[in-house]
Amino acid sequence: MSDDTTLVLGATGNTGRRVAARLRLRHAPVRTASRSSPTPFDWFRPADWGQVLRDVTTAYVVPPSVPGPVHDFVARAEAAGVRRLVLLSGRGADDWGDSAFGLDMRSAEDAVRGSTLEWTILRASNFAQNFDGHPFRAPLAAGELALPAGAVPEPFIDLEDVADVAATVLSEPGRHAGRAYELTDATRADLGGGSRADLPGIRAAHRLPARIPGRVHRDAGPGGLERGRGPAPYRDVRAA
Template sequence: MTTNTTDTATHADTTTRTVLVTSATGKTGRRVADLLAARGATVRAGSRSGTTRFDWEDVRTWAPALRGADTAYVNYYPDLAAPGAVEAMRTFGELAVAQGVRRVTLLSGRGEPEAVRAEEALRASGAELTVVRAAFFAQNFSEGAMAEGVAAGTIAFPAGDTAEPFLHADDLAEVIVETLTRDGHAGLVHELTGPRLLTFGEVAAEVTRASGREVAYVPMTEDEYASLLQRFGLPAPDAQWLSALFSMLLDGHNASVTDGVKRVLGREPRDFTAFAAEAWRP
């Protein structure tokens, strides 16, 4: 469910608004924080080591970070479908409402049934909740854990030949900021994708063209990928859970595009080719 607010909504007065951004040093959090600051909002950048201490594994940090904030961007780590996320969202929502936070935007995963349960737990708190369900980020290939493999010339992943509508993280951040600074989004679910479907093999070809060096896609089974994650230091239960999640997300049920970005921002989403040219500019 999406709504087009581009022509009808007006900007709220962000100069007097304080926004808590959770996971503010991450892929989406830092983008959201920067855009909010550019619009004149007072940004409270929550992280485990920053000035505003916020740690999803330490509930004692939540209420102090929320105190005095008007709105909040919630990006749960490690994933909204992870064990414990439902309880975390229920507790966070109760604390947010108690601290006077009236508007919350939650980042969720597209096509994740377990994530929906966590969404519902946060919604039950009574906060004005907007949910943004996102496809895989294009930036997963240039930032974070997968970037190391790409730099070495390999994209190893349990995706088979399934296509995914990769979403530019800047598009996501712009949508998040719209939901936090404009009225009309409370109670809505925005489902965001990029403009077209690509297989991981096609992604590898795009990166090869943009970077000028060979990058190959290596399909893996769920068990093979879990073993790979363990070799990189992830505990076995976490590796198995994460590999199973990726396998579920890439079983084909998400192989479609939406018009969510256009409905919120009034323009088409950024294409993967443009992202690759920017990320791997020679």
């Protein structure tokens, strides 16, 4: 067992709570931080970051939905003596070009890559659990889910698998330094033509709850992802 403390940001969110639980099972010292946790953390209150980063060796970072704050956080982490960062990002970030899609995640990647710290980036596909929670459940329950996606089948990954990978990387210093891992799944949904035929298969493959009725179709829509630009149909695939 190591005495090095791992900071988990977004610790009450989709990936954060699962990552923290796995680290505790490994008997690793964990500091959980979120807006509602005993150690509070808010991306827009940097004055409080000092207590969050104190005596931390490694940090699991779920970036905010706007570009910029991760650069300041990384600088504070370096000054506080943090040695390693593991960043959650989006699948295929290298292929997004100059699209406005995913600026938050690309900014976060630039921040960790430009640091003096050991870093690893985890680029996850859409979460399979999106269909039974935020952000897909409500529009599906209302009868229709419009996704700004290109005309290709889209993979969905189980949050439990993302957490398994993150906990392993966090627990193996040095082994994953300077690496960016694309996290995806063999289960793919063809969202074309307003079809909902793939949803039962996704749910069965990822052991999700009972099916929600509704229709899924592609629609770039106002402010949506330009067709063919970017790999993922929804920006908040990795929301904390």
